[in-house]
Amino acid sequence: MIDAMDVFRAFEPHRGKAIVTSSGTSGRRWQEVSKAPSRDVSFGSTMGQTTSAAFGLALGLPDEKVVLFDSEGALLMNLGVLASIAGKKPKNFVHFLLDNEVYATTGGQPVPNSTGIDYAGVAKAVGYASAHHFDDLEEFATSVESIMKEEGPVFISIKILPEIQNMPVGLRTRTPTRSRPETIADLREELGITG
């Protein structure tokens, strides 16, 4: 398993001008690595629906690369979205899955069949253009540049270390630091989208 921060550090030099969004406990830490916060957008975390929002964004901005750092707990709540994405084949969509095998935000309880799901296999079988799996940082770091050049939708599952939260929700550090409306407004300004 890989530290999520190492995944982000390996990805960041190859981001280009991609728009990045994330879900899950580890995904929130992307903002600590990002060098282009005006191209980072938060959609909130509603029962796996960040994936659908990222899909909609990719459909609406076909000339922009859209990167999602998803989490397996969220994806399992909305697994049918893989077929929705595969059906529309957004060439600009790069779908990372950070798989820590647990619901980290609720104390680390395992997700269903936590160690037995081949998410990349599911994505490929459902119709993604390509799918990859990594549980070794060096292998990921040497592959990410070429992956970012692939035609989407691309799926990359990565086994990561869980960052388990046990503090009561009200006592946790608030992340992301910008609210959803703020990130959306900043992105739209960056892209010159009005209305």
Added chain:
Amino acid sequence: MVEQQAAILRPETLVDEFKKNGVTHVITIPDSETNYLYELMLEQDWLDVVPISREGEASATALGLSVAGKVPVVLIQNTGMLESGDSIRGMALDAGFPLVMVVGYRGWTRRGLILDSAAKYTEPFLNAFGINYFFVENNSDGDRISTAFDEARKTRRPVVVLIGDEYHGFNR
């Protein structure tokens, strides 16, 4: 009989209202009552139909499209709307963007008792979520769809158009 046929809500009316209001994408799960509408939408070069796997995806997909500057519409059945409760809460109401949801009112009947629980809970659901809705039963109600768009743009909230013609449907 001729008057009845003239009154039936025509799929062209919905598509015309979508075009008039600048709709770019229709996020939908087809149902057995709307296959002609689906085919008609696919024929429109200005309109992108986005099939989804479950209705809970609809509000979030619409949010992403809206952030991108597009004008999405959600087209689902009331059963799917009931399933989508938390998505509508988190991705439409809380996100605060204009969204028209066209919802087939399965089980609605003008006369007699409503026996289908999908219909029984539809309007209480919308009232509980504080979502305004407009009822469209026949072709002469079509302009209410534009009224729904106006309200959605003004309030930056979801507004529902309930299609009370669900059991007639848009089959050929």
